[in-house]
Amino acid sequence: MTTSSKKPSVNTKIVRELAALLNETGLTEIEYGCGDLRVRVAKTVAPTSVTVAAPTPAAVRSGAAGGEVDAVADHPGLVTSPMVGVVYTSAEPEAPPFVKVGDMVAVGDTILLIEAMKVFNPIKAPHSGRVQQVFVANGTPVEYGEPLMIIE
Amino acid sequence: MFHPPVFHKVLIANRGEIALRILRACREMGVLSVAVHSTADANAMHVRLADESICIGPPAASESYLNAAAILTAATICNAEAIHPGYGFLAENADFAAMVEEHGIAFIGPAPEHIRLMGDKVAAKRVCREAGIPVVPGSDGPVESEDQARAVADDIGYPVLVKAAAGGGGRGMKVVNGPDELADALSTARSEAVAAFGNGELYLEKYLARPRHIEVQILADLHGNVVHLGERDCSVQRRHQKVVEEAPSPALSPAQRREIGRVATTAVKRFGYRNAGTFEFLYEDGKFYFIEMNTRLQVEHPVTEMVCGLDLVREMLRVASGAPLGYGQKDIKINGHAIECRINAENPETFASSPGRVGDYHAPGGLGVRVDSALYSGYMVPPYYDSMIAKLIVHGNNRNDCRMRLVHALREYVIDGIETTIPLHQRLLEAPRFIAGDYDVHWLEKFVRGEN
Numbered sequence: 001m002t003t004s005s006k007k008p009s010v011n012t013k014i015v016r017e018l019a020a021l022l023n024e025t026g027l028t029e030i031e032y033g034c035g036d037l038r039v040r041v042a043k044t045v046a047p048t049s050v051t052v053a054a055p056t057p058a059a060v061r062s063g064a065a066g067g068e069v070d071a072v073a074d075h076p077g078l079v080t081s082p083m084v085g086v087v088y089t090s091a092e093p094e095a096p097p098f099v100k101v102g103d104m105v106a107v108g109d110t111i112l113l114i115e116a117m118k119v120f121n122p123i124k125a126p127h128s129g130r131v132q133q134v135f136v137a138n139g140t141p142v143e144y145g146e147p148l149m150i151i152e
Numbered sequence: 153m154f155h156p157p158v159f160h161k162v163l164i165a166n167r168g169e170i171a172l173r174i175l176r177a178c179r180e181m182g183v184l185s186v187a188v189h190s191t192a193d194a195n196a197m198h199v200r201l202a203d204e205s206i207c208i209g210p211p212a213a214s215e216s217y218l219n220a221a222a223i224l225t226a227a228t229i230c231n232a233e234a235i236h237p238g239y240g241f242l243a244e245n246a247d248f249a250a251m252v253e254e255h256g257i258a259f260i261g262p263a264p265e266h267i268r269l270m271g272d273k274v275a276a277k278r279v280c281r282e283a284g285i286p287v288v289p290g291s292d293g294p295v296e297s298e299d300q301a302r303a304v305a306d307d308i309g310y311p312v313l314v315k316a317a318a319g320g321g322g323r324g325m326k327v328v329n330g331p332d333e334l335a336d337a338l339s340t341a342r343s344e345a346v347a348a349f350g351n352g353e354l355y356l357e358k359y360l361a362r363p364r365h366i367e368v369q370i371l372a373d374l375h376g377n378v379v380h381l382g383e384r385d386c387s388v389q390r391r392h393q394k395v396v397e398e399a400p401s402p403a404l405s406p407a408q409r410r411e412i413g414r415v416a417t418t419a420v421k422r423f424g425y426r427n428a429g430t431f432e433f434l435y436e437d438g439k440f441y442f443i444e445m446n447t448r449l450q451v452e453h454p455v456t457e458m459v460c461g462l463d464l465v466r467e468m469l470r471v472a473s474g475a476p477l478g479y480g481q482k483d484i485k486i487n488g489h490a491i492e493c494r495i496n497a498e499n500p501e502t503f504a505s506s507p508g509r510v511g512d513y514h515a516p517g518g519l520g521v522r523v524d525s526a527l528y529s530g531y532m533v534p535p536y537y538d539s540m541i542a543k544l545i546v547h548g549n550n551r552n553d554c555r556m557r558l559v560h561a562l563r564e565y566v567i568d569g570i571e572t573t574i575p576l577h578q579r580l581l582e583a584p585r586f587i588a589g590d591y592d593v594h595w596l597e598k599f600v601r602g603e604n
Contacts, residue, residue: 083209
């Protein structure tokens with residue numbers, strides 16, 4: 001598959017001619033051989049549309065994240081999960097939730113619990129503001145980095 | 153006889169080519185696979201192909217692939233029945249193996265106590281010597297005086313190595329070629345050891361000038377059945393990292409293979425060890441010297457698979473589920489020859505790492521050619537992990553056929569966009585010393601420096 005020749009000087013004339021031919025014909029690749037000289041010129045039509053032969057992500061994500069979450073990935077008020085675990089929205093099954101949409105929270109307020117290895121880790125609000133959206137339901141598993149809620 | 157079914161779902165606690173390797177074995181056995189990954193590996197091949205995937209942490213391995221709590225939580229959430237640790241990361245962490253078992257999940261590997269025992273290099277050497285495995289002869293403890301050192305050195309024969317008990321990584325070691333150098337070496341080593349480690353304790357070991365690294369693969373079930381799968385020669389190394397491995401070793405005769413295999417299987421039975429394991433030896437002048445036992449699947453396991461016709465990961469899953477081996481030593485046949493090249497994302501001359509996006513990717517093929525790699529065209533090689541990106545393993549009817557096939561496979565292999573060590577492999581496979589099979593653990597470093 002070696003396409004470059006080890007000749008000391010580059011025959012720019014051939015390359016230029018082939019490059020011109022490439023544009024003229026609208027081809028994306030020309031390989032030219034003469035004796036033991038081999039030249040291949042190629043151009044990428046649209047560098048962003050590289051064909052990826054690998055399968056598309058078909059894996060089932062364990063979390064509840066869906067399409068709506070992708071849209072908010074860059075949201076400045078987004079709070080993401082710091083660990084893999086199971087979300088609890090209230091301190092006890094019968095207790096009211098820590099927060100609900102429309103609530104005002106201050107920095108450091110507990111907004112959720114995430115259970116990992118039988119330890120309940122309080123998730124604190126990283127910034128203060130109003131709860132705009134909550135993406136996770138009580139008892140659902142979350143991945144590391146999964147969106148939990150938007151506080152702004 | 154009742155054979156318990158192999159697992160329903162297995163979590164793969166690793167990344168890269170070995171995660172894909174384990175996933176393939178699971179698929180072939182009809183076992184569901186769960187990939188756990190860091191944010192840097194969200195687009196990794198094994199994540200794309202797994203039945204389920206869970207992101208367990210940020211890129212740093214300490215917070216993802218080494219994060220036992222996150223991995224166990226993921227296993228619990230997805231109801232995995234077993235965890236395969238691969239190699240590296242948590243594979244030889246006895247505490248992790250114990251935690252896995254405490255959660256009622258099977259650890260696909262040996263028992264925690266065996267991982268712990270073999271992880272303690274001094275204790276491992278002692279129990280192996282007691283089990284009849286040859287070890288490097290030495291003072292078996294600190295030497296108190298020059299007279300004692302002289303007696304030990306006379307007994308084991310020169311050259312000897314004076315080592316600091318507190319030393320490591322090559323520091324605090326002196327090679328003594330003859331009796332007249334001993335006194336000086338002892339006093340220099342002692343003062344260096346005091347300065348470097350605050351402990352002047354010294355011991356003596358036989359010095360091996362040109363050893364080969366030869367290792368024996370064993371496999372044991374839960375019912376006391378043990379087989380060895382022959383040896384791998386991993387002498388082609390750079391900075392203690394294996395670069396090329398082959399099976400069988402060009403240095404061993406069938407009789408030597410049988411004998412070291414018998415010694416290894418006898419020891420494994422005595423330990424009550426289970427699952428896959430490898431005894432690593434230095435080999436010089438027809439004699440084996442135990443270095444350590446690896447209590448896990450090894451990077452270079454495919455060369456053994458190619459000559460034995462056995463899928464080691466499948467066997468690991470089977471025996472971990474309680475199934476008996478179902479075959480004995482007489483059923484294990486070594487066919488032909490296999491060589492593996494470890495391909496790293498590194499400059500082939502300076503060995504500077506070269507992470508980045510893979511452009512065109514074309515893997516070699518043909519009879520006897522195997523590529524274990526998680527690469528694909530457009531894949532981003534992350535800078536956070538090991539630089540090994542592919543293993544090219546080739547099988548042939550004999551060593552020369554195998555080498556010729558490998559030379560051609562390396563020419564076919566295209567990995568654009570990043571630098572790889574493929575050119576180094578192409579050079580070393582054509583080196584007369586490699587062709588002759590006449591190399592030791594120091595050969596590659598000299599070869600790279602242009603000395604031979």
